[in-house]
Amino acid sequence: MPHLSRRQFLQLSAGVSGSLLLPHVADAAGGEDFPLHKRVGELATICPYCSCGCGLVIATDEHGHISNVEGDPENPINRGILCPKSIAVRQLANSPLRLGKVKYRAPGSNQWEEKSWEWTIEEIAKRVRKARDESFVRTIKVNDKDVTVNRTEGIAWLGGAANNNEDCYLATKLMRALGVVYLEHQARL
């Protein structure tokens, strides 16, 4: 039985139907006690699926894995309600299909090989340099005048509407510094 105060229960239960419940909960046990079979949660965050931005309240187990997902009753957008996807965020975090290792597939190979981050980052950087340098255009002629265009058409970027603003910002910054112009993502579809 987790140590959540009655007050916390009230907060967490104040979902869509909360107003019906709240006046009566003070003596809700009704003579029989059924302890909660798991913790309800105390970590507030935002759902990663659609663009409503619903608030979630998460509980985690001793390994830090999600053990419960509730709607955040304080979040003004969803007031505690959720949809099937946002509730399933628990399985997203805990899926055995999630990737935990860098994988590399060599040309013509029919399988993945596990690699270290160090090797991978270095190898990608080398390929970026090669692709950029081989395709880089410093200037072009427009109406017989040299215009500095500083671009590479040899590298493209796609993504990511599921990423945080800060991820997107660093992506846009790094790619433009490289001269990438084939820069697109989900908003185009």
Add this chain to the structure above:
Amino acid sequence: MSRYAMLIDETRCTGCRACQVACKQWNDLPGEQTRNRGTYTNPPALSAKTWSMIEFNEIETGDKVGFYFLKRGCMHCEHPACASVCLVGALHKTPDGPVVYDDSKCIGCRYCMSACPFGIPTFDWDRGLLNNALIRKCEFCVDRVSNGLIPACAKSCPSRVIAFGEREQLIAQAEARIEKNPNKYIKHIYGKDEVGGTSMLYLSSVPFDQLGLPALGTTPVTALSEQVMEYTVPFALAWGATLAGVAAVVRFRNRGKRIVENEKSET
């Protein structure tokens, strides 16, 4: 009379199934392997792994089509037949309303399954008959309710279909809604009086039998089963036959419902 109930206003439901997944999430139930059978309804029926689900019903009237959604799960009867036929007291109704189940007492006889007029309790076939087999059904999130939280399905519902609260107040609320929108609702609160009353109360804009809820009388099924049990208890060997009798009564009562269900095009 139990204290709490849920008012399920199916005229507001959009079939998003937040309630269905919220139930699995809170109760730590696994996903079932399913296939698309020409309908959004999935899994096909309640099971030991699925205690609450939405059934999708497409109903055509002339050239008009309606798309209706039924939240199916334990009705938490005021006089639960399942509890009354349980030989070992594994099922009982708490004063708050939930009909709860005790794993440690169950002997896996499945009489409750035969007795339920709504066909709700399911058997956990995965565990096998001899391996501490279990009956499974919605327990009204009894642990949540007992701790001042509303049930997981009601908490999640985006379209404000499911209201949780005191039964008497919800009945008053349901009556007020019918009165305010007489053209929208069928003038009937399903579960208010069915089989002596249930903790699940439904409002609908289409007849309840079309939605998939059986047309039942107001007599508690327990009255029938208890009557039968009175005579048979001394004759332990005849239990099976007795319960088959109860089941027959229930089946008879449900016959109309099944015909309706079979005729309905699944969508």
Add this chain to the structure above:
Amino acid sequence: MTNDWVDLKNADVIFIIGANPASNHPASFSWINDTREHGAKLIVVDPAYTRSAATADVYAPIRPGTDIVFLGALINYAIQNKLYHEEYIKAYTNALTLISPDFKGPADLDGLFSGFDAEKKSYDTTTWKYQSEKVKDAAGNDISVPKQAVALDEPNTVFSILKKHYARYTPALVERICGTPQEKFLQVAKIFCATGAADKSGTILYAMGQTQHTVGTQNVRIMAMLQLLLGNIGIPGGGVNALRGESNVQGSTDFALLYQDLPGYLGAPTDRHPDFKTFAAKFDTTSYWINGPRFVVNLLKAWYGDAAKPENNYAYDYLPKTSGNYSWIPLFQAMGAGKIKGLFCMGMNPAVSGPNSRMERQSLANLDWLVVMDLFETETASFWRAPGTDPKNIQTEVFLLPALDAMEKVGSIVTSGRRIQWRPRVSAGPGEAQTDIWILDRLAQAIKKIYHGSPETRDLPIRDLTWFYGEGTDPDPEIVAREINGYALDDVKDASGAVILAKGALLPAFATIASAANYDAIACGNWLYAGYFAPADDGRGIWRPAARRRGQKDPGNLGLFPYWGFTWPANRHILYNRASARPDGSPWVENKKLIWWDAAQKKWTGYDVPDFVATKAPDAKAVIGGAGLAAQTGTDAFLMKADGKGWLFAPTGLSEGPLPEHYEPIESPVTNCLSGCNTNPVVKIWATNQDKPIGDKLGLCEQFPVICTTFRLGEHWQAGAMSRTLPWLAEIQPELFVMLGKDLAAARGITNGARAKIISARGEISAVAIVTARMKPLVIDGKQVHMVRIPWHWGWAGLATGDCVNDLTHHVGDANTMIPEYKAFLVDVRKT
């Protein structure tokens, strides 16, 4: 969204067209059902009887790709019945502005506008321009300003052009082209156009059902025009509200992960902008965009620090300049032609989501290398072992980088309603998975390292790039947030020399940039996000980074919740909210008052942050020749527009005309019965490998008589990586299906639950048939037309697997945005 999710509660009518929020944005329905409790009406217009339609007050069917006819007829209905908001449109829109007398429209030119060049497939827009007149400024110089009429019906006014143009869009035409029964259309018209009353508000909710068309931009335009006409923009319960699909697609767009933009919608420079001066000159000088060049300088200071200085035009040359269109379709065409060597995919699965995806997957094989950063092994990461593919023949190296999910990392996302919310890390991730910021940081450092010491000028943009996001091993998202928010590199002073932002302080709002004398002392990664990470009151006297606030106060009870998170721009919740008040500054109606002019205090006050100059009186006159907002009056409610008006007529900016006109989808079973111009005349048609099995092929209705429209389900998400992998979601929607009507199913011998083949000119897929009365054939111009509807989430990876529906779609995009026409193309269905 011009408004917010919570604001739906203020609407009297909710009009859903081209969206299915009951399924795909369920949280919206808690607000929609709330307001319906108080008598609001819900209208759903959709090709299918969807879950949103299931509880609607009015449902009207429509043929995919004919929204302009339906919405144009609503405009006509509002004008004919004088239901438009006259005072609003006279004050706040360009209804009274005079257009060149040389302008001619489709009513005169059989579907075309004046200025069409058939050879170039483009328009010369000279005749679409405003008439101008010369007025003298204070110094006696001639200044050109748009010429205004006094009455709406004068010749050449925007209003009279609009009236004439949409007079052709009658209820009978709606029935003939859209297949919507006239009485259904009239029901919708009566209910929705009633929101033209000053005390009523109506909102339009739309999604990809409007954008994924060759006339997608004009679909969105016409919704905005209808809302302007009814006075529904800028008010509580109104607006044009895009229900965006991904949790942060608003943010990724704000940060310009699109070739044609820079963060904050500053626009990417092209080869027509050889230097900073020409680039700066593209910004309007009579709107808030006068600050555009400053915002560009702030961005360059954020990216290049000390290397961005006045002497080198703030390193403007470092920015890549485009020549032409680099959007999705051209990108994959270039990849198909072998021009692109390497591709990064961050949380994107183009193998499933791209148009003509079979062709796009084939293009992936032309890459030398592919880097995928994702949670799962997506179809894109495993394209080399797609069904029917021999890995031996694919030489592409693939790096699959395990990323942490949203619960496992720190940062912010922004809702469709522009509300930015901060997420802490709440759970542990698997194995060696890392945050995207960590991956990008490592990559940037590695790239900087190999270019370190390079003598080449062209490598300066990398060498000079500022890149420091924390000591130690892990980059700190809060440092990134500070850079985005903006901060003072030195003391920032106003014109009087007073310090308005001390060195090192976070920018509280972009207004500081506008009023700074030395604005180049500010680094700001996205001006629209200025203030999002600066300390702000949460309404309880607790100060914390604005996006992290959890204050519950809601002044005015309008659902603005201004102390919860931070809503860009400047915590304004309803855009163009000057229009929520009458021209004289008083609210239109008491129960929807949002901001109003306080004559005693001489400022705008109210519940929302004014989207207007807070001290500009309603009767303020424009300063002739004034710079920026000085050139606008006290009733110019649209401060980002050069004339301060909401545009009922767009004199610039659109490829296919200043007014939306109906054209048939590129693949259609009928010809355009409105004009002789069948399809959007400026759409680009690609023709790669037309003669090969996989290529740019268009189908004809003789062979492919059925309209297909793709859609999304509430149970799955986008290309499926984050939903088809989850047992609870795989359980409730396990298999790809096709929805088809009973007549079509009977004609093809397809039974409910059996498998069917769907074939287009591009490809073929197999799906379970759902035979349903919720899909009905429509009668179009006397001809019965069938439709099918297919959710596109599936692929071969994950738990719930199925064919890629985009194998059916084509490389044809909107004339302005190049968004593919996923919502209306031709197929045939067969029994298998």
